[in-house]
Amino acid sequence: MKNISEKPATTKKEDRKTSIMQTALKLFSTEGFYTTTMPAIAKTLGMSVGNFYNYFSSKDQLAKELMLYISTVLGDKLREINMTDVSVKEKVTMIVHMYFSIARERPELIEYFLRVFLSNREIFTKECTGMVCVSGFVTELMLFFDEGVQSGELKDQDFFSALGLFMGYLGGMVFLNGEEVLTKPLNEYETAIAENIYNALRKQ
Amino acid sequence: MKPRLKVLWLQGVTCNGNTHSFLNYPHLLYVLETFEFLYHSLLPSTYTLEEISTCVHECDILIFEGAYDPRMERVGTSLETLVGHYGSHAKYVIAAGSCASFGGMFKHSDPEHITGLGFDEKEPKGPFASSPKLINLSGCPMHPEWMGYTLRMIADNKPIAVDELHRPKELYSYLAHHGCTRNEYFEWKVDSDHFGTKEGCLFYKQGCRGPMTHASCNKILWNDVSSKTRVGTPCFGCTEPDFPRINMFETKTNMSIPQDVPVGISKRSYLTMAGIAKSFHIPRLEKRLIDDDA
Numbered sequence: 001m002k003n004i005s006e007k008p009a010t011t012k013k014e015d016r017k018t019s020i021m022q023t024a025l026k027l028f029s030t031e032g033f034y035t036t037t038m039p040a041i042a043k044t045l046g047m048s049v050g051n052f053y054n055y056f057s058s059k060d061q062l063a064k065e066l067m068l069y070i071s072t073v074l075g076d077k078l079r080e081i082n083m084t085d086v087s088v089k090e091k092v093t094m095i096v097h098m099y100f101s102i103a104r105e106r107p108e109l110i111e112y113f114l115r116v117f118l119s120n121r122e123i124f125t126k127e128c129t130g131m132v133c134v135s136g137f138v139t140e141l142m143l144f145f146d147e148g149v150q151s152g153e154l155k156d157q158d159f160f161s162a163l164g165l166f167m168g169y170l171g172g173m174v175f176l177n178g179e180e181v182l183t184k185p186l187n188e189y190e191t192a193i194a195e196n197i198y199n200a201l202r203k204q
Numbered sequence: 205m206k207p208r209l210k211v212l213w214l215q216g217v218t219c220n221g222n223t224h225s226f227l228n229y230p231h232l233l234y235v236l237e238t239f240e241f242l243y244h245s246l247l248p249s250t251y252t253l254e255e256i257s258t259c260v261h262e263c264d265i266l267i268f269e270g271a272y273d274p275r276m277e278r279v280g281t282s283l284e285t286l287v288g289h290y291g292s293h294a295k296y297v298i299a300a301g302s303c304a305s306f307g308g309m310f311k312h313s314d315p316e317h318i319t320g321l322g323f324d325e326k327e328p329k330g331p332f333a334s335s336p337k338l339i340n341l342s343g344c345p346m347h348p349e350w351m352g353y354t355l356r357m358i359a360d361n362k363p364i365a366v367d368e369l370h371r372p373k374e375l376y377s378y379l380a381h382h383g384c385t386r387n388e389y390f391e392w393k394v395d396s397d398h399f400g401t402k403e404g405c406l407f408y409k410q411g412c413r414g415p416m417t418h419a420s421c422n423k424i425l426w427n428d429v430s431s432k433t434r435v436g437t438p439c440f441g442c443t444e445p446d447f448p449r450i451n452m453f454e455t456k457t458n459m460s461i462p463q464d465v466p467v468g469i470s471k472r473s474y475l476t477m478a479g480i481a482k483s484f485h486i487p488r489l490e491k492r493l494i495d496d497d498a
Contacts, residue, residue, distance in 0.1 A: 129483050131482065135476050138479060139476045142475050143472060145458065145461065146471070148459075159461060160460075
């Protein structure tokens with residue numbers, strides 16, 4: 001008799017897919033995209049290569065889905081912050097904290113973005129062009145900036161000027177942290193960085 | 205022979221734009237045969253304005269053009285008295301144009317006293333606020349076919365369903381965006397950098413309010429031929445209570461993000477869709493439709 005608490009097959013498959021992505025993320029971000037093969041990922045998971053291809057038909061497809069996954073995880077976090085009833089200044093602090101916390105607790109998410117997505121554009125040019133794979137996160141940033149200008153706290157400027165300032169700064173710090181050149185733990189920079197970002201974006 | 209319904213066309217604070225628009229109605233002869241105009245400033249009428257100002261006559265339909273300022277006088281009689289007398293006896297009161305509907309352009313000269321017949325922008329106010337007999341034909345000007353439709357429905361004794369702003373649903377349930385020939389450019393987020401071109405969407409840079417404006421301009425074409433957006437001019441949202449806004453040739457953005465998005469769609473949903481659509485380059489949509497130099 002079937003156990004009623006048993007998960008449906010589709011959910012189990014999704015769970016398995018997520019588990020594959022988490023392993024693949026770690027391997028890609030530590031070993032590099034090109035040096036990590038599909039059989040190597042399957043082996044780490046204890047799966048047969050044939051079964052592995054039931055989940056992802058190609059390495060490029062896996063690469064694209066990983067970026068969508070990261071964008072969704074970050075986008076969901078940012079959405080929670082956007083929905084919080086606090087000032088834009090406080091939201092800047094919350095975003096910096098959220099980003100650095102993820103970099104500390106799940107470094108593979110940020111590392112993949114920095115070292116695979118941004119550094120190997122040839123993989124992503126076709127199906128992951130422009131905003132396609134990062135819209136979950138970028139849309140939330142757009143909403144954050146839009147609210148900031150409407151509330152009068154932030155200066156109206158080109159979106160990409162603000163985006164580059166904000167995310168370039170955070171990404172750069174995580175990159176430096178990964179290179180182990182920072183003199184202090186990443187979280188100790190949070191207050192100063194949040195203040196710098198807010199001061200750079202705020203309406204003068 | 206069935207007696208003709210009596211129409212009185214009164215004017216408040218107006219530029220006469222709705223009268224001029226109505227004179228382009230292709231079936232004007234039908235209107236003149238079906239209705240008796242007690243008074244209209246340009247059309248053949250039974251009475252003079254002076255005779256109308258005595259308030260001894262009655263009409264079946266009061267059409268009011270222009271913003272409502274109760275203190276304004278016509279031949280020595282205030283609009284408050286004129287509209288009060290004729291409106292109370294009429295079965296229908298039609299506000300012709302956005303000034304008569306919501307206050308419009310002229311409301312801005314004296315926001316404290318000037319309103320529409322039943323609304324001050326979107327707030328109920330004025331002599332016919334919440335009156336079931338009020339029909340708003342907003343627009344700057346209203347489309348002549350919209351007045352024609354309304355008069356024909358009344359003549360045929362058919363009910364006219366209206367929205368919460370008292371506009372006929374048959375005419376105002378649509379958006380100006382519906383039927384716009386630039387919709388493919390809107391879908392793929394291809395902007396128009398100039399007025400008057402056949403190509404590109406006017407929503408992103410040129411201030412087009414088509415996706416936020418209830419009007420059937422691209423369904424019932426102007427002069428049976430065209431519309432503003434079809435010829436490359438942005439829709440100014442002239443049928444909505446907030447018309448006129450400032451900087452109407454510009455799309456208000458916050459860090460390049462449009463402040464207003466299509467009606468009924470969350471900004472989160474719109475930005476997600478727009479960001480993805482904009483990621484793709486469609487060479488066909490980036491070229492001239494008709495390139496004489498090619």
